[in-house]
Amino acid sequence: MDDQRELNLTLDLCLRIGEVLLSSGAGAADVTATMQSVARHLGLRHPEIDVTFTSVSMSFHGSPEEPPVLMIRKIKSKDIDYEDLTQVDHLVRDLLANRMDLYLARSRMATIVSTGHPWPRWSVTLAWGLMCASVAVFLGGGPLVALIASAAAMTIDRAQLRLARRRLPTFYLQVAGGAIATLFAVAVAATPLEVDLSLVITANIVMLLAGIGFMGAIQDALTGFYVTAGARVIEALLATAGIIAGVSGGLSVADVLGIDLGRLVPGQALGHHVLIGVVGAAVSAAAFAFACYAPWRVLVPIALTSGLATLLHAVVADSGFGRTWAAATGAFTVGLVAYAVAGRFRVPPLVVAVSAIVPLLPGLSIYRGLSLLSAGGPATSQGMFAMMTAASVAVALASGVILGEYLAQPLKRETRRLEERLAGPRLVGPLRVPRRGRSRAPRVS
Incomplete structure (x- = not known):
């Protein structure tokens, strides 16, 4: 017994x-x-x-x-x-x-x-606001853009929290988030303020994308767990579709009211100064980690990792390799560094990797695609191309991180037999497999 x-x-x-x-x-x-x-x-x-x-x-x-x-x-x-x-x-x-x-x-x-949770829920709302303000700075926005993006983000967080308590599916939460972000921009556009409102919407799209498990889906697909990968891909697609539905609905409201939200100029991912963009990316990654209750000790390393990845992303993009390869390079850097950072600060590499790639999420491509699609006519094909670019960037980010982790992790003798059965890097869990004979197998009576 x-x-x-x-x-x-x-x-x-x-x-x-x-x-x-x-x-x-x-x-x-x-x-x-x-x-x-x-x-x-x-x-x-x-x-x-x-x-x-x-x-x-x-x-x-x-x-x-x-x-x-x-x-x-x-x-x-x-x-x-x-x-x-x-x-x-x-x-x-x-x-x-x-x-x-x-x-x-x-x-x-x-x-x-x-x-x-280790800290109160209101502090998480403030962290989401700081994250979106930092993303707006990363994209080249000024203080007013950052302030509006922060207010929209905190409103989205509180609204999604209340809807989640009513047990609404994630799809509707994402629709509400995208609509709130766009309606914030519409309301500000109706005032005399001169603000690049497209950056406000883009920053909030990045916030909504941050909670989607692209990395887990790609990792499951690469390691042979196709059923789980398929389910996670469907969940990610539904969540992204909710964002698209909410933003497109807000853009339609702007068209009906005759309000011009402006058009986002591509290629301005680091704004007007590389250093300011890198700092914005670093702060946004740390704010996201705080919002997900990551331990205090790892917030600064996450910020530094994200800043380094963002800088390399800018260098590759400016060299003419395109956004997809630039995103893959930045994500590969995150994966390569995350293993060492995680070991030094005693957290799973997943915490560092997911948080550090947040500024590189394709919010810019999604908004550009939606704005072009809403314009209609010849711009429709450009909008479809922008949406395909967003999808390719998401895949490049996830696969780049996983490849970096794979190359960073040493293949110890004790883990080789296990890795033969479960191919791929370990983002969570110990690498050491206990030797035989350490404990006695229970006998079932």
């Missing part, structure tokens, strides 16, 4: 760890590998693990004469909390290093999932 109880507790712990990792944006390969590492260390040899977008299941068959034990946990959508992700990552590492046993790990896991 004791062995059966220990088996059930082990499976439950692995599933709870997998739930937190998957809901925080970790790839299915990382989730599976982490659960296997924990199970193996606690004595379960060759458990069967199945990860989908909405559930995690794990089974163990100790003997052909005994029925298998199967447990399933549904994945509940929740706000991204990088503090919880970091604590779970530390729990797994401590467990594999024999600094705690099964029962202490379960107690610590219960504390992690039951503890609230």
Whole structure:
């Protein structure tokens, strides 16, 4: 009975760890590998693990004469909390290093999932406002543009929070966000103020894109988890479609009212001065990390990483390679640096990578495409091309980060057998697989 109880507790712990990792944006390969590492260390040899977008299941068959034990946990959508992700990552590492046993790990896991966010919700709203103001500066906007973008962002955050409490799907939250951003611009355009309102809309589009899991979808596709990848791609497409619907609806309102919001001139991604643009990108990345409850100690490294990637992005773009290759270069730099930064400041590389690429998200291409499509006529083809550019930039960002992580991570002897089964870099979870014989396998009675 004791062995059966220990088996059930082990499976439950692995599933709870997998739930937190998957809901925080970790790839299915990382989730599976982490659960296997924990199970193996606690004595379960060759458990069967199945990860989908909405559930995690794990089974163990100790003997052909005994029925298998199967447990399933549904994945509940929740706000991204990088503090919880970091604590779970530390729990797994401590467990594999024999600094705690099964029962202490379960107690610590219960504390992690039951503890609230590390700082109040209103501070997150302020962080979203700072992020959008910084993106506006990154795009070349002045203080007034940054102020309007910040006010729109905070309004979007509070509106989405209230709609989420009413359990509206993410698609409608994104529609509301895109509409609010555009209507803010329409309202300001009706005043005598002379402001480049296209930058206001673009900055808020970047904010809405920041929560979409492009990286997880690409990572799952590259590592062979096609079902989970397909589900994440569909979710990302629906969320992006919601942004497009909201912004296009606001542009239609502007056309009906006869208000001209202006047209965004491409190629002004760093505004009028490279240094100001780099600083804006760095602050926006740190603000996004704060809004996702990343630990304080990693905010400055994230800002520096994002600033470096943005600078390289500008250099490649100015060299004539195009926005897609420039985005891929910046993302590759993020992936290459994120592994070292994450190890130094004791956070999962996912926290650094996702936050640092936020300023490079294709908000500019999406707004340009929508504005050209709304103009109609010969501009329609240019609008479609801009939307395709946005899609290619999103793929380049995700694949560039993953390639950088792959080259940055050392292939240790203990992980080679696992990496043969689960190809790809590890953005979450330990690299070391415990050796055989460290713990005794539970006998099922």
